[in-house]
Amino acid sequence: MANPEILIISILRALTEVAMLTLLGQGLLAVLAGNRRTTNPVYQLFLVVTRPVLRIIRFITPRMIVDKHLPFVAFFLLFWLWIMLALLKRYFCTLGGLAC
Numbered sequence: 001m002a003n004p005e006i007l008i009i010s011i012l013r014a015l016t017e018v019a020m021l022t023l024l025g026q027g028l029l030a031v032l033a034g035n036r037r038t039t040n041p042v043y044q045l046f047l048v049v050t051r052p053v054l055r056i057i058r059f060i061t062p063r064m065i066v067d068k069h070l071p072f073v074a075f076f077l078l079f080w081l082w083i084m085l086a087l088l089k090r091y092f093c094t095l096g097g098l099a100c
Contacts (some may be wrong), residue, residue, distance in 0.1 A: 005092050006100065011084040020078045023051045023071055053078070 026046035030037050037043045051072070058067075058075040065073055093100035 001051060003096050003098070006096075007090060007096070009085055009089045009092065013082060013089065016078050016082045016085065019050065019053045020075060020082065021077070022046055023053070023075045026050055027071060050074075 026043065029040065029043050029046065033040050033043060054070055056078060057070060059075060061070070063081055089100060
């Protein structure tokens with residue numbers, strides 16, 4: 001491949017999308033399942049997938065943000081990361097004269 005930067009950005013963007021959709025699914029399932037969500041195996045799978053993202057977000061955010069609000073902040077930051085990666089990919093595509 002002539003442009004490994006585009007490949008790396010595409011992989012990072014896909015991982016960001018997976019994390020965002022998993023956070024969204026976890027929130028939707030929490031609303032639908034209510035208090036029984038802790039015994040739901042799909043919810044447990046969502047917890048396993050989102051745990052690294054939430055740990056990173058907890059590390060970079062100030063302590064004044066309550067842990068209850070951390071998934072909302074994570075989704076917001078991941079959304080902006082996704083937008084920034086799209087702009088970066090577009091930049092590298094136009095720089096290389098590619099139609100991505």
